[in-house]
Amino acid sequence: MTAKELQEYRHLRRLIECNKSKLAEISARLDPRSSDFSGMPRSGSTRNLTEENTGLYIDLKNILEEQQRDYLRRQVEIERFVGTIDDLYMRRIISYRFIDGLTWRRTALKMGGGNTSDGVRMACNRFLRRLD
Numbered sequence: 001m002t003a004k005e006l007q008e009y010r011h012l013r014r015l016i017e018c019n020k021s022k023l024a025e026i027s028a029r030l031d032p033r034s035s036d037f038s039g040m041p042r043s044g045s046t047r048n049l050t051e052e053n054t055g056l057y058i059d060l061k062n063i064l065e066e067q068q069r070d071y072l073r074r075q076v077e078i079e080r081f082v083g084t085i086d087d088l089y090m091r092r093i094i095s096y097r098f099i100d101g102l103t104w105r106r107t108a109l110k111m112g113g114g115n116t117s118d119g120v121r122m123a124c125n126r127f128l129r130r131l132d
Contacts, residue, residue: 001081003128006098
């Protein structure tokens with residue numbers, strides 16, 4: 001497992017969260033209960049927004065499902081990798097940072113014992129470089 005693979009996992013997690021928000025937004029537009037009752041006149045456009053949004057919703061939902069499968073596959077790989085780490089200190093750092101998605105600062109706080117964000121980051125980077 002490389003540092004790049006671990007970082008990609010973190011980015012994939014964020015991408016999924018972003019797409020979930022987009023999906024919820026499109027879903028809300030499709031919900032007939034979310035009609036606009038502001039009293040403003042409607043556009044004279046003949047575009048069917050429900051039809052357009054339904055297509056977007058289905059496309060985005062398929063993309064999100066594919067990303068979630070990739071995310072779960074990577075999560076299994078990372079969990080297996082973490083399980084092979086003999087050093088429990090390092091196992092905790094990598095779990096907090098990459099599996100739980102914590103910042104280096106939060107990781108240091110969870111580690112306790114006066115650890116700093118720079119200290120846990122450098123220890124993790126040294127550990128991962130030894131694996132390459």
